[in-house]
Amino acid sequence: MMLHVEGLHSYYGRAHILADVTLEAREGEVLALLGRNGAGKSTTLKSVIGLVRPSAGAITFAGARIEGLSPFRIARLGLGFVPEDRRIFTDLSVMENLEVGRQAPRGGAPTWTPDRLFELFPNLGRMRDRPGGRMSGGEQQMLTIARTLMGNPRCVLLDEPSEGLAPLIVEQMAKTIRTLKAEGLSVVLSEQNLHFSAMVADRAVIIEKGRVRFTGTMDELRADEQARTQYLSV
Amino acid sequence: MSFASILAQLLNGLAGASSLFMVAAGLSLIFGVTRVVNFAHGSLYMLGLYVAYSTVEFLGRTPLGFWGAIVVATIVIGALGALIEIAILRRIYRAPELFQLLATFAVVLVIKDVALAIWGAEELVGPRAPGLSRTVEIMGRRVPQYDLALIVIAPLLLLGLWLALTRTRWGALVRAATQDREMVGALGVDERKLFTGVFFVGAALAGLGGALQLPREPANLGLDLAVIADAFVVTVVGGLGSIPGAFIAAILIGVVKAFCIALGTQSVLGLEISFSKLTLVVEFLVMAIVLVVRPYGLLGRPPAQQRAVGEITTLPNMPDWRRWLPFVALLALIPFAAPDDRYLLVLLTDIAILSLFAVSLHVLMGPSGMVSFGHAAYFGVAAYAAAILMRKVQLPMEVAVAVAPFVAGAVALVYGWFCVRLSGVYLAMLTLAFAQITWSVIFQWDSLTGGSNGLTGVWPPAWLADKRVYFWLTLVLCALGIGLLWRMLFSPFGYALRAGRDSPLRAEAIGIDVRRLQWFAFALAGAFAGLGGALFAFSKGSISPELASIAQSTDALVMVLLGGVETITGPIAGAAIFTWLKDELARRTEYWRSVFGLVILALVLLFPQGVVGGLAMLWRRVRPAS
Numbered sequence: 103m104m105l106h107v108e109g110l111h112s113y114y115g116r117a118h119i120l121a122d123v124t125l126e127a128r129e130g131e132v133l134a135l136l137g138r139n140g141a142g143k144s145t146t147l148k149s150v151i152g153l154v155r156p157s158a159g160a161i162t163f164a165g166a167r168i169e170g171l172s173p174f175r176i177a178r179l180g181l182g183f184v185p186e187d188r189r190i191f192t193d194l195s196v197m198e199n200l201e202v203g204r205q206a207p208r209g210g211a212p213t214w215t216p217d218r219l220f221e222l223f224p225n226l227g228r229m230r231d232r233p234g235g236r237m238s239g240g241e242q243q244m245l246t247i248a249r250t251l252m253g254n255p256r257c258v259l260l261d262e263p264s265e266g267l268a269p270l271i272v273e274q275m276a277k278t279i280r281t282l283k284a285e286g287l288s289v290v291l292s293e294q295n296l297h298f299s300a301m302v303a304d305r306a307v308i309i310e311k312g313r314v315r316f317t318g319t320m321d322e323l324r325a326d327e328q329a330r331t332q333y334l335s336v
Numbered sequence: 337m338s339f340a341s342i343l344a345q346l347l348n349g350l351a352g353a354s355s356l357f358m359v360a361a362g363l364s365l366i367f368g369v370t371r372v373v374n375f376a377h378g379s380l381y382m383l384g385l386y387v388a389y390s391t392v393e394f395l396g397r398t399p400l401g402f403w404g405a406i407v408v409a410t411i412v413i414g415a416l417g418a419l420i421e422i423a424i425l426r427r428i429y430r431a432p433e434l435f436q437l438l439a440t441f442a443v444v445l446v447i448k449d450v451a452l453a454i455w456g457a458e459e460l461v462g463p464r465a466p467g468l469s470r471t472v473e474i475m476g477r478r479v480p481q482y483d484l485a486l487i488v489i490a491p492l493l494l495l496g497l498w499l500a501l502t503r504t505r506w507g508a509l510v511r512a513a514t515q516d517r518e519m520v521g522a523l524g525v526d527e528r529k530l531f532t533g534v535f536f537v538g539a540a541l542a543g544l545g546g547a548l549q550l551p552r553e554p555a556n557l558g559l560d561l562a563v564i565a566d567a568f569v570v571t572v573v574g575g576l577g578s579i580p581g582a583f584i585a586a587i588l589i590g591v592v593k594a595f596c597i598a599l600g601t602q603s604v605l606g607l608e609i610s611f612s613k614l615t616l617v618v619e620f621l622v623m624a625i626v627l628v629v630r631p632y633g634l635l636g637r638p639p640a641q642q643r644a645v646g647e648i649t650t651l652p653n654m655p656d657w658r659r660w661l662p663f664v665a666l667l668a669l670i671p672f673a674a675p676d677d678r679y680l681l682v683l684l685t686d687i688a689i690l691s692l693f694a695v696s697l698h699v700l701m702g703p704s705g706m707v708s709f710g711h712a713a714y715f716g717v718a719a720y721a722a723a724i725l726m727r728k729v730q731l732p733m734e735v736a737v738a739v740a741p742f743v744a745g746a747v748a749l750v751y752g753w754f755c756v757r758l759s760g761v762y763l764a765m766l767t768l769a770f771a772q773i774t775w776s777v778i779f780q781w782d783s784l785t786g787g788s789n790g791l792t793g794v795w796p797p798a799w800l801a802d803k804r805v806y807f808w809l810t811l812v813l814c815a816l817g818i819g820l821l822w823r824m825l826f827s828p829f830g831y832a833l834r835a836g837r838d839s840p841l842r843a844e845a846i847g848i849d850v851r852r853l854q855w856f857a858f859a860l861a862g863a864f865a866g867l868g869g870a871l872f873a874f875s876k877g878s879i880s881p882e883l884a885s886i887a888q889s890t891d892a893l894v895m896v897l898l899g900g901v902e903t904i905t906g907p908i909a910g911a912a913i914f915t916w917l918k919d920e921l922a923r924r925t926e927y928w929r930s931v932f933g934l935v936i937l938a939l940v941l942l943f944p945q946g947v948v949g950g951l952a953m954l955w956r957r958v959r960p961a962s
């Protein structure tokens with residue numbers, strides 16, 4: 103088991119956002135976390151990486167309990183996080199953005215260098231010295247993933263990687279995620295887009311109003327018309 | 337003026353600018369990454385100077401001894417900065433920004449007393465720099481060699497900083513954290529180490545700036561606040577977070593100052609103007625022009641939007657006058673209970689006045705969302721206005737007290753016009769700069785204000801001569817003032833102010849002119865602070881520039897923060913605790929400041945919501961669930 107979340111509860115102020123969320127991502131698989139706007143997908147990922155402090159629940163990553171740790175400690179265990187709003191360092195060049203994400207190589211996880219990442223994202227290789235603030239949305243999305251990969255994670259949390267991208271770029275993103283999987287990385291990806299998830303995911307979890315409504319393989323989800331129409335906007 | 341004398345002044349100004357640049361750069365760097373406005377930065381500068389002084393004495397007045405001392409001072413002060421971060425600030429990064437400020441202010445108090453204990457109150461004049469103690473002749477003018485050295489050192493340091501920030505991993509982390517430190521943490525960077533490192537470097541810069549002034553400036557205990565005020569002006573002019581901006585602004589201000597001093601007294605249109613005395617006013621003009629043209633400073637950018645988890649602040653209730661009136665009446669009875677306790681009466685009068693002062697500041701800090709570091713400007717201006725109106729214009733005291741708040745309000749109207757154009761830390765720094773200017777005008781205008789001696793013989797007329805009667809008058813006026821301010825907070829005006837604070841854009845959209853409201857609130861708060869100041873003047877019989885000093889401003893700030901910004905009545909509790917504690921400590925020990933600073937630190941670390949807020953929370957916890 104790569105990542106196991108059990109009975110997670112999270113609050114913003116007094117608003118109870120996550121209620122008893124349980125999910126798991128197996129080693130080397132791509133798990134899609136599906137749900138409508140405001141369902142609590144981002145909050146789940148932020149709770150796992152420690153940006154939101156869960157009030158209850160257990161989170162186990164690669165055999166270690168991580169709930170309550172600070173984000174940097176969790177990241178150092180090899181859990182990468184790619185936020186939905188990208189959060190590129192706009193003043194820093196592409197190379198510097200990558201430098202901020204760099205961590206020592208880690209056993210049991212692929213090791214990334216800027217050159218390897220530029221093979222994965224050829225666009226970035228052509229703009230090494232460009233400040234992050236002067237890149238297109240798609241390029242920034244590539245950069246934010248590349249930056250997280252520089253930490254040589256075993257597992258990455260991708261928050262809506264396809265959001266706001268042109269169809270062609272979405273295809274490319276799907277290919278990238280399949281490459282990461284082929285490298286042996288586990289991926290948890292939050293999505294509203296069922297179509298995109300279907301291209302990359304092995305299993306899916308659907309949450310609605312902070313509760314888990316469905317857990318199963320993508321094939322099971324394809325068969326479950328009711329879950330799709332009730333909890334996803336298709 | 338000849339070209340040669342212009343050049344000489346230019347060089348003098350540049351030499352003075354170099355240290356200013358270092359302090360401002362350190363301040364900017366620390367703020368950028370940690371969002372802490374380090375009030376103690378001037379204190380670190382001062383310590384740098386003292387440590388360099390003692391180290392030279394120890395190592396000997398040789399070139400090696402001198403430059404060795406500069407290096408030692410830099411490192412010692414850097415380490416002290418790191419220690420402050422580890423021991424204090426690290427524990428309260430999650431507390432509201434203002435508490436970090438309060439904590440750094442407590443550090444100012446402690447450092448001042450430590451310096452007093454080690455080095456004494458006398459000015460210490462450092463040695464000339466061995467090997468650079470002569471002058472060079474440039475176009476017939478004698479320019480100290482050391483000044484030339486400083487002029488070279490500052491740009492070298494700028495270059496070094498620039499390289500460190502743009503060519504190293506540390507620099508990339510610092511710049512990244514300046515934009516989004518949470519993300520930096522999520523990428524696996526240990527923020528604590530980064531913050532401690534930044535504090536080390538920022539503090540070391542302040543220490544270096546101070547140490548380098550050893551041959552030019554005597555070490556003295558007043559440097560801490562004087563330097564922090566200058567550093568604030570430089571950072572505001574240059575743009576917060578921009579180190580090149582700090583460099584340009586330091587040069588601009590250093591040179592302008594030097595020119596004013598060089599101009600001396602000149603006659604313009606038949607008027608004798610002493611430019612050397614106008615230095616601060618001119619500095620202010622520079623700042624005003626820059627801020628009007630570029631609100632975020634020469635090289636600054638609008639502050640990045642703060643990423644904060646949405647906090648739910650509940651609206652406190654309007655204090656009920658039926659509950660407060662008996663309380664005030666009870667206070668009014670105290671003189672009967674203890675008729676011979678003059679000390680108690682003086683203390684109570686002080687508390688009443690300072691409560692009004694604190695509440696007027698709270699109106700700005702809380703509901704209006706404008707933190708003022710310089711509220712004493714209005715307190716002091718009104719005290720002087722009242723005293724001058726009575727002593728020099730021969731108006732009755734009653735009239736003087738009635739007019740003084742309007743004078744303070746008018747001054748606040750002028751200052752406020754600039755201040756409401758800014759927000760957050762910029763606004764706070766600007767208010768401090770204005771207060772410092774006010775202070776120095778009062779300090780230097782001998783003929784009107786009596787300069788550093790102040791004015792004496794400011795006594796009320798016969799019917800108020802009895803301390804008890806004066807206390808009653810004060811109590812009534814202050815209670816009325818506080819009541820009016822509170823009333824205002826819960827009027828449509830007050831609600832609109834809060835709307836403007838919480839979501840300026842939305843408030844604008846529904847037709848609220850936020851800036852105008854804030855401007856009005858600023859003037860109002862200034863006027864009520866002024867009422868306090870006028871009452872204060874006549875309660876003491878004499879006034880001094882201290883009343884407009886930064887120390888007085890920070891006293892009010894501490895009162896509000898101790899009481900809790902989120903509460904309504906907190907500032908009164910803060911004023912009472914503060915005044916009483918300060919009094920008690922000052923009577924017992926010469927080192928009351930440091931004890932006081934330590935008390936503040938303890939409170940900040942224990943009660944991050946202020947005393948009243950903290951007690952309220954304790955109460956909610958222990959109260960049996962009903």
Ligand SMILES: Nc1ncnc2c1ncn2[C@@H]1O[C@H](COP(=O)(O)OP(=O)(O)OP(=O)(O)O)[C@@H](O)[C@H]1O
Nearest residue numbers: 114119137138139140141142143144145146645646
């Ligand atoms: N910082 C915050 N403060 C308060 N409430 C928040 C905050 N962020 C999110 N919420 C609320 O929490 C709920 C879940 O939000 P979350 O961002 O996890 O949803 P999501 O599933 O990621 O939606 P989306 O697809 O729009 O990104 C929403 O109702 C949202 O309004």
Ligand SMILES: [Mg+2]
Nearest residue numbers: 143144145186
């Ligand atoms: Mg989301």
